[in-house]
Amino acid sequence: MTTTELREAILAHLKYALGTDPDRASVTDWRIALSYAIRDRIVDPWFASTQAAEAAKGKRVYYLSMEFLIGRLLEDAVVNLGLMESASAAMSSLGLDLDTVLSDEPDAALGNGGLGRLAACFLESLATVGCPAYGYGIRYEHGLFRQSFVDGRQVESPEDWLRQPHAWEFERPGAAFEIGFGGRVASNAGRTEWTPAESVVAEAYDTPVIGWKGRWANTLRLWSAKPTTFFDLDRFNRGDYYGAAEPEALARTISRVLYPDDTTEEGKRLRLKQEYFFTAASLNDILRRFLSEHDDLRQLPRKVAIQLNDTHPAIAGPELVRLLHDVHGMPLDEAIVTARGCLSYTNHTLLPEALERWSEGLMGSLLPRHLSLIERIDAAHAAAHPDRGITMRENGEVKMGELAFCMAHKVNGVSALHTELMKRTVFSELHRLHPERILNQTNGVTPRRWVLSANPRLSGLLTDAIGEEWVDDLERLHEIEPLAEDAGFREDYAAAKRANKEELASYLRAERGVSVDPEAMFDVQIKRIHEYKRQHLNILEAIALWQEIGDNPNGDWTPRVKIFGGKAAPGYVFAKEIIHLINSVAQVINSDPVTSKFLKIDYPANYNVSLAERLIPASDLSEQISTAGKEASGTGNMKFALNGALTIGTLDGANVEIRELVGAENFFLFGMDADEVMARRAIDGHAARAIEADPRLARALDAIRDGAFSPGERGRFDAIVSNLSQADYFLVSSDFTDYWRAQREVDVAYRDRTAWMRMAILNTARSGWFSSDRTIRSYMSQIWNAQGLLADAGTDGRDEG
Ligand code: GL5
Numbered sequence: 001m002t003t004t005e006l007r008e009a010i011l012a013h014l015k016y017a018l019g020t021d022p023d024r025a026s027v028t029d030w031r032i033a034l035s036y037a038i039r040d041r042i043v044d045p046w047f048a049s050t051q052a053a054e055a056a057k058g059k060r061v062y063y064l065s066m067e068f069l070i071g072r073l074l075e076d077a078v079v080n081l082g083l084m085e086s087a088s089a090a091m092s093s094l095g096l097d098l099d100t101v102l103s104d105e106p107d108a109a110l111g112n113g114g115l116g117r118l119a120a121c122f123l124e125s126l127a128t129v130g131c132p133a134y135g136y137g138i139r140y141e142h143g144l145f146r147q148s149f150v151d152g153r154q155v156e157s158p159e160d161w162l163r164q165p166h167a168w169e170f171e172r173p174g175a176a177f178e179i180g181f182g183g184r185v186a187s188n189a190g191r192t193e194w195t196p197a198e199s200v201v202a203e204a205y206d207t208p209v210i211g212w213k214g215r216w217a218n219t220l221r222l223w224s225a226k227p228t229t230f231f232d233l234d235r236f237n238r239g240d241y242y243g244a245a246e247p248e249a250l251a252r253t254i255s256r257v258l259y260p261d262d263t264t265e266e267g268k269r270l271r272l273k274q275e276y277f278f279t280a281a282s283l284n285d286i287l288r289r290f291l292s293e294h295d296d297l298r299q300l301p302r303k304v305a306i307q308l309n310d311t312h313p314a315i316a317g318p319e320l321v322r323l324l325h326d327v328h329g330m331p332l333d334e335a336i337v338t339a340r341g342c343l344s345y346t347n348h349t350l351l352p353e354a355l356e357r358w359s360e361g362l363m364g365s366l367l368p369r370h371l372s373l374i375e376r377i378d379a380a381h382a383a384a385h386p387d388r389g390i391t392m393r394e395n396g397e398v399k400m401g402e403l404a405f406c407m408a409h410k411v412n413g414v415s416a417l418h419t420e421l422m423k424r425t426v427f428s429e430l431h432r433l434h435p436e437r438i439l440n441q442t443n444g445v446t447p448r449r450w451v452l453s454a455n456p457r458l459s460g461l462l463t464d465a466i467g468e469e470w471v472d473d474l475e476r477l478h479e480i481e482p483l484a485e486d487a488g489f490r491e492d493y494a495a496a497k498r499a500n501k502e503e504l505a506s507y508l509r510a511e512r513g514v515s516v517d518p519e520a521m522f523d524v525q526i527k528r529i530h531e532y533k534r535q536h537l538n539i540l541e542a543i544a545l546w547q548e549i550g551d552n553p554n555g556d557w558t559p560r561v562k563i564f565g566g567k568a569a570p571g572y573v574f575a576k577e578i579i580h581l582i583n584s585v586a587q588v589i590n591s592d593p594v595t596s597k598f599l600k601i602d603y604p605a606n607y608n609v610s611l612a613e614r615l616i617p618a619s620d621l622s623e624q625i626s627t628a629g630k631e632a633s634g635t636g637n638m639k640f641a642l643n644g645a646l647t648i649g650t651l652d653g654a655n656v657e658i659r660e661l662v663g664a665e666n667f668f669l670f671g672m673d674a675d676e677v678m679a680r681r682a683i684d685g686h687a688a689r690a691i692e693a694d695p696r697l698a699r700a701l702d703a704i705r706d707g708a709f710s711p712g713e714r715g716r717f718d719a720i721v722s723n724l725s726q727a728d729y730f731l732v733s734s735d736f737t738d739y740w741r742a743q744r745e746v747d748v749a750y751r752d753r754t755a756w757m758r759m760a761i762l763n764t765a766r767s768g769w770f771s772s773d774r775t776i777r778s779y780m781s782q783i784w785n786a787q788g789l790l791a792d793a794g795t796d797g798r799d800e801g
Pocket of ligand 1: 112113114115116118348349414443631632633634635653
């Protein structure tokens with residue numbers, strides 16, 4: 001597409017779709033007009049892909065996820081269509097700067113954290129490798145809450161991404177299913193019938209997902225809840241205006257908000273309704289599509305692969321059995337085997353509080369038929385393994401992990417260590433019964449978003465050095481390995497990093513009034529706030545460092561800027577205390593005239609995908625410091641390594657594989673491993689002993705206790721101090737000393753810029769394996785048995801001039 005054609009298309013959309021003219025158009029109008037113009041370029045390859053998939057009558061992959069943290073879509077589309085130059089030229093010919101227009105787009109934050117972002121990376125990779133696939137989820141009216149800080153405390157407000165027209169979606173009123181809840185189950189002529197007491201309509205909204213070079217596009221289908229009757233006219237006519245609107249309000253509640261929950265247990269009835277709502281709508285849609293192409297439901301596993309992203313859609317097991325058995329008349333045993341042939345389940349956490357359980361009372365009242373099917377499935381499983389006494393029900397609750405496991409033909413963990421721990425801990429009994437079922441699929445990230453778009457300077461360097469093929473063949477980055485020894489390349493690489501840091505520094509100055517020196521080490525920890533991720537270990541180290549710099553202000557300190565980003569679940573009190581502590585410490589340290597040239601702390605509010613895209617390319621040091629055994633994988637750790645930040649980290653999640661690949665000498669390891677963690681936790685008084693043995697740690701804790709960061713309010717952070725001195729389940733105190741040691745090694749290493757750049761380049765060169773293209777290909781061959789169809793599809797919509 002030429003610049004002129006694109007420009008004409010933008011102007012036409014501005015006029016005919018938005019009804020405005022260039023003189024009056026706001027940045028948002030221009031952005032939407034550009035989005036429509038780009039979207040037009042996606043529709044043809046999208047149709048071609050859909051038709052190719054229909055013609056092939058092969059297997060389709062269905063990715064069921066409560067969360068899709070997709071972020072902004074315009075830049076993704078422009079980049080994947082190869083239209084960056086045209087778009088930039090077209091915009092400037094209209095007097096606009098493309099970056100300004102791109103950053104006007106609100107983030108679609110339909111997810112909490114890593115699990116949701118992984119789903120978004122997977123969608124993009126599925127399209128890039130040409131695998132016919134659908135993502136299925138919920139079209140939340142309000143995604144993840146907006147975070148602000150008031151006096152250093154997190155305050156949440158609703159986020160409003162749909163206030164403006166959402167340019168990427170197509171509403172599909174024709175694709176709608178009625179979803180029931182509650183009611184009665186009865187037998188009728190040998191068939192079981194469920195008559196729900198209430199129902200809502202699930203209506204589809206489709207967003208095309210375009211892969212690299214526009215060669216293939218899939219669909220993200222999100223369900224929105226609508227009432228079966230919009231309006232109660234009787235009540236309205238009686239003057240009961242609120243009552244008349246009630247059915248609509250109640251129905252819409254289901255797709256109103258994303259559960260603000262990231263691996264903590266919360267909420268009950270609405271959450272289960274949301275889970276069933278989107279799972280049932282998706283399965284109905286999948287069966288409808290299957291039956292439009294085939295007639296024998298026993299063939300379902302050959303044509304349909306359904307991936308359950310965590311236990312949130314685990315009700316898919318009984319629901320699919322219900323559809324096959326109750327609705328389509330397949331014998332129950334066969335229905336269970338058929339459903340299992342289609343389903344597979346990814347586990348994303350071992351934290352006990354995050355492994356979903358639903359009380360049988362709640363499940364029975366909302367989904368009575370499903371509860372009885374779960375009992376049948378459980379009984380059948382128990383009968384097949386009579387000596388084991390395993391059950392998916394316990395203390396009046398249904399254990400969704402066990403249910404998902406028993407209804408899946410494959411179950412996977414998300415890093416090598418996590419998968420091993422799954423076998424040894426939460427699923428040890430089931431693993432013994434089904435040793436072939438658990439396998440590992442280490443996570444990955446899409447290089448299009450996380451290197452090519454987020455870091456154009458580094459991308460340019462890579463492409464100049466080894467050609468463009470790395471973008472969808474990321475292991476080619478190995479080819480730059482020898483360049484780590486090339487002084488010219490090292491200088492260019494350092495200059496790119498430096499320019500990214502300068503850009504971030506100006507952003508922080510403009511947006512936050514914080515001034516930081518790009519020469520300093522940018523030390524970044526961005527992720528959800530959680531005790532196991534140990535942001536408090538990082539801030540304790542900052543306090544200790546500040547004290548030591550204060551003792552010796554003329555010392556030869558390595559200047560650092562510590563940057564934090566992340567949200568805490570609104571009900572997670574301790575995590576919110578950690579946020580408050582970080583902000584309070586930052587305030588004191590940043591205003592210390594003696595130390596602030598060596599140490600600054602910044603915590604921009606409302607961390608999201610777009611902020612991550614700014615921070616990661618500008619980072620020198622990546623903090624991956626979770627208690628070993630607790631972080632299932634991490635994906636931020638991969639993004640940092642690819643962008644040439646060195647990791648300081650524990651042997652946890654995918655850190656283990658990152659370290660193996662980049663080389664132990666290019667990674668700052670500290671802390672106990674998972675086995676040591678378990679052993680140490682069993683020792684009485686481990687926290688007190690650690691504090692006693694390390695005067696630095698004791699002094700840092702004393703400063704918090706004595707009110708150094710809460711002037712006039714001594715006890716403000718008592719909950720944190722007493723936790724770290726007593727129970728300290730996440731072993732912050734016990735790992736502090738070794739963390740301090742590793743941080744001082746980092747300081748020394750950073751001063752030798754040549755050596756540091758060599759290490760950074762090797763991190764980039766050796767992290768190509770963490771592409772989500774590799775992960776998706778591995779799911780395709782090891783779990784889904786699905787084929788890519790790239791050769792048959794689509795046009796290449798790239799720049800022609
Ligand atoms: C998570 C894990 O905590 C992460 O370690 C993992 O990288 C991610 C994707 O597999 O899944 N589980 C979870 O509930 N969230 C995660 O980020 O939100």
